[in-house]
Amino acid sequence: MTVFEGTFVNASRFRFAIVIARFNDLVTGKLLAGCQDALKRHGIDVDPHGTQVDYVWVPGCFEIPLVARQLALSQRYDAVICLGAVIRGQTPHFDYVAAEVAKGVAAAGFQTGVPVIFGVVTTDTMQQALERAGIKSNLGWNYAMNALEMASLMYGFKSSTQREGYGEIGDATSATLPATVNASRSSELLPDKESQK
Ligand code: INI
Numbered sequence: 001m002t003v004f005e006g007t008f009v010n011a012s013r014f015r016f017a018i019v020i021a022r023f024n025d026l027v028t029g030k031l032l033a034g035c036q037d038a039l040k041r042h043g044i045d046v047d048p049h050g051t052q053v054d055y056v057w058v059p060g061c062f063e064i065p066l067v068a069r070q071l072a073l074s075q076r077y078d079a080v081i082c083l084g085a086v087i088r089g090q091t092p093h094f095d096y097v098a099a100e101v102a103k104g105v106a107a108a109g110f111q112t113g114v115p116v117i118f119g120v121v122t123t124d125t126m127q128q129a130l131e132r133a134g135i136k137s138n139l140g141w142n143y144a145m146n147a148l149e150m151a152s153l154m155y156g157f158k159s160s161t162q163r164e165g166y167g168e169i170g171d172a173t174s175a176t177l178p179a180t181v182n183a184s185r186s187s188e189l190l191p192d193k194e195s196q197k
Contacts, residue, residue, distance in 0.1 A: 002160065006153030012043040014078040014151045016053050017071040021084035023060035027126070030133035031083045031119060034140025042148055061086050061120055062097050065104020072112035078151035080108070081143055084120040085129050098122050115150035119143035 018035060020028050036046045036053075045052045054077075058067050061084035068080050082105050088094040101120055109116035121139060123129045132139045 004153060004157045004160070006149035006151070006156070008042055008145070008148050008152070011039075011148050011152070012045075012052075014044070014052070014148070014155075015076060016044070016079055016081060016147055016151070017056065017068075017077045018053060018081045018083060019056045019058060019064050019067050019071065021058055021061045021064060021120075024085035024087055024126075024129065027085035027087075027121065027129045027133045028083050030130070030138065031085070031121070031140035031143070034134065034138030035081060035083065035119070035144040036140075037138075038141040038144035039148070042144075060084070060097065061101040064101050064120070065108055068105060068116050069108035069111060072108055072114035072116055075114075077114060078155065079115040079117060079147040081117045081147045082119050083140065083143065085133070086120060086122045087126055087129055088122075088124045094122075113154075115147065115154060117143050117147045117150070119146075 016039065018032065020032050022028070039053065040046050047053075048055055054071075056067055056071065058064055064082045064084055068082050071077060071080050082101075084101060086094055086098045086101065098120075102118065105116050105118045105120070108114075119140065121129050121132050123132070131137075
């Protein structure tokens with residue numbers, strides 16, 4: 001039998017989308033910097049004008065799932081990384097936003113077969129959020145590593161099951177293939193970058 005495991009090598013073959021919430025951008029901007037740093041040091045071209053990483057800014061965490069799902073459905077990406085910060089205030093708003101973004105990000109992954117990384121810090125205070133976004137450590141780095149690992153895992157896993165003639169596990173359509181495997185069959189749900197030049 002086989003052990004499937006993601007690696008952090010040969011990452012330059014992958015394409016990523018990063019969805020970032022503007023709300024609490026003091027925190028999310030730092031998460032993004034940490035995330036880019038990790039991707040860059042693993043051979044990914046993080047230039048927004050390049051071909052490997054696309055960036056989408058949304059107003060707040062509540063809007064992340066809709067956009068993450070659409071990006072995943074496009075089959076352009078091997079993983080979608082969602083970055084946000086939900087900080088508890090004096091109102092119940094925190095609970096609604098935190099619950100919806102967690103559920104929505106999970107659903108976007110399940111529904112599309114594309115890894116969607118939950119890079120949302122949920123804390124009681126701004127201080128705690130900043131500590132996780134660069135003052136002590138930067139979770140943006142970890143979220144990038146999670147994306148690299150999952151992209152690699154799905155690539156090896158799906159290539160292997162295809163080679164051995166098992167077909168797809170779960171949803172048996174080509175829509176569940178990673179972007180790199182499925183590039184030639186990509187459904188154009190997003191505007192073509194080349195035609196925009
Ligand atoms: N959005 C966040 O990203 N973080 C928060 O802490 C937050 N709080 O607590 O209000 C927040 N609210 C905005 C929300 O995500 C939506 O953008 C807004 O409700 C419009 O749909």
